[in-house]
Amino acid sequence: MSEWLASLTAWLGAHPQWLGLAIFVIACIECLAIAGIVVPGTVLLFAVAVLAGSGSLSLGETLLLAYTGGLLGDALSYGLGRYFHQDIRRLPGLRHHPQWLAGAEQYFQRYGVASLLVGRYIGPLRPMLPMVAGMCNMPFGRFVAVSLLAAAGWAVAYLLPGWATGAALRLPLPPGFWPQAAVVAAGLALLVLISVHSSAHGQRHASAITAGLSLLVLLGLFIGWPQLIQLDQGLLALVQEQRSALLDPLVIFITHLGDFSVQLLAAVLLCLLLLATRQWRALIFSVATLLGTALANGALKALFARQRPDVLLEPLSSYSFPSGHSSAAFAFFLVLGVLAGRDQPVRMRLTWLVLACLPAAAIAGSRVYLGVHWPSDVIAGALLASSLCAISLYLCQWRTPLHALSARIWWLVLPACLGLLGSMALWRLGEGVLLYRY
Structure with a gap:
């Protein structure tokens, strides 16, 4: 073969x-x-x-x-x-x-x-x-x-890693790129493998293990990000090489899905719907994840004033680590993925989490594409949301498992939340066009 x-x-x-x-x-x-x-x-x-x-x-x-x-x-x-x-x-x-x-x-x-x-x-x-x-x-x-x-989603998930590998081998990347990429990739791979293994074997503390490992890798990024400049510059150059005037409007629309106001309204709507349908434990889990991630991201940004990339089209604040768009998007979609996987076999739960990560990864990737964040910024945002989500799930399941939402509730929650995200992103996109014209 x-x-x-x-x-x-x-x-x-x-x-x-x-x-x-x-x-x-x-x-x-x-x-x-x-x-x-x-x-x-x-x-x-x-x-x-x-x-x-x-x-x-x-x-x-x-x-x-x-x-x-x-x-x-x-x-x-x-x-x-x-x-x-x-x-x-x-x-x-x-x-x-x-x-x-x-x-x-x-x-x-x-x-x-x-x-x-x-x-x-x-x-x-x-x-x-x-x-x-x-x-x-x-x-x-x-x-x-x-x-x-x-x-x-399948085409992106299955073709993008290979294409990125080929492009990285082709480009004249900084000297320390590959060792740094190997360290970060190994850390993330170890996190995923141990988390999947603990979940697949039904370990009671699987969520706590995932949370601890996510925080450990996040801590490594916080300590080591000044030494990851070659990795950040190399990945940013790789992404920027694919900039296209035809693709820019789509990417800008995707990045608006992660705007603070858009994510805030979507989170409030989700919590109100869970409150109206009396899904108390799902509500507690959602509030703990979404609010906890927002507060943690704000606190960390106040401690790290990292300089943004030089690709910016407009001046922004220097606070970029971790990415707020990445952490908010991963927190929101991971909540949906966790709730969708309740009372299902391990393979189904993991698959729902993978599906939930796809739109969040698109929002995070859009920030690198637009040159607003370094790659390590969006990775740190994803790790922050993952750790808070896992901690919240572990605490909510301290005594009894968190059960699935009924199909009737999902038919209410999904169209409402996704419709709000799309309409708000379009509104923000139109607002940006108007500001550009006038």
């Missing part, structure tokens, strides 16, 4: 004109029923993304090719299920491995539309769920709407 992969990447490296087609085809196969289980698409996608980031394709082109390829794989899988229905079980691959279909079918029957969003990040389920959706006669319009959304 390794020799075949090396041969493929070597050939694509010598013939970069075929790289775009390779990304499209591999993404399609990775999301195609049966084939996506047999072919190691995740490894292949990382390898071709590294090649793309080395200068062959821009980030936007890479993500677009993977996105459209994934959509085609979804559509073909859905069509197979819709055409064969229950006879799909007689296909050669499924006849010999009925567990592939059984697991996806059970997952789809249990979680419905949400399974297509969450299952996108679970390897064995990703290529099978669209086929099961077609087999169960899910309306095509609903399937397309969910697939458009799920494929976008």
Whole structure:
């Protein structure tokens, strides 16, 4: 397998004109029923993304090719299920491995539309769920709407790391970049691995362990950020290389989602809805996380007046460490992710947390893209929110577990909060356009 992969990447490296087609085809196969289980698409996608980031394709082109390829794989899988229905079980691959279909079918029957969003990040389920959706006669319009959304997050999560690695290898980065990147990446990886391991083994103090490790890594950033200047400068240069006039309006809209006033209104709305529906423990957890993160961020900013990057388009205060946008966004979306994962298996809880981190990571990344924060600023903001969220969850579950919200409450909470975030961000974006004109 390794020799075949090396041969493929070597050939694509010598013939970069075929790289775009390779990304499209591999993404399609990775999301195609049966084939996506047999072919190691995740490894292949990382390898071709590294090649793309080395200068062959821009980030936007890479993500677009993977996105459209994934959509085609979804559509073909859905069509197979819709055409064969229950006879799909007689296909050669499924006849010999009925567990592939059984697991996806059970997952789809249990979680419905949400399974297509969450299952996108679970390897064995990703290529099978669209086929099961077609087999169960899910309306095509609903399937397309969910697939458009799920494929976008999947393309970013699976292609961005490889592309960034290739770009980092290509750029003339500062001398100390790689050692510093290795230390920070090792710390974050250790945090994630220990947290996942403790949760997967049902340890009673899993949340406390996550909180302690998050605070420990955060403390390391606070102590060591003056020595991380090469890492910050290198990552900022890597991101700034992708600046585009076409992309700027979208990124500005995303960054407005993390504005203090927007996040404050969203947090207040969430708490009021939990209060109105008498979800007392969920309310206490949400208030402790959101308010605690805001107060901690304000206190830390008062202690560290760090100089912002020189890419700023307008003067801002020098207080940048940790990023308020990053900490507020991660606190808000982690609260939603934790509440969504209650009373579910460990894998589902972790997947909901991953999904919750995607919009928060987009907001945090937008700050680096616009040159408003250093990368270590947004990492520190994410760690601060994660630690406060884990502490709040541990305290709220001191005696009894925090139970799930009903579907009726979620249909009230999600549209209201997301609608408020979007409308407020659009209003702030329009306000900025007007100020620019006049």
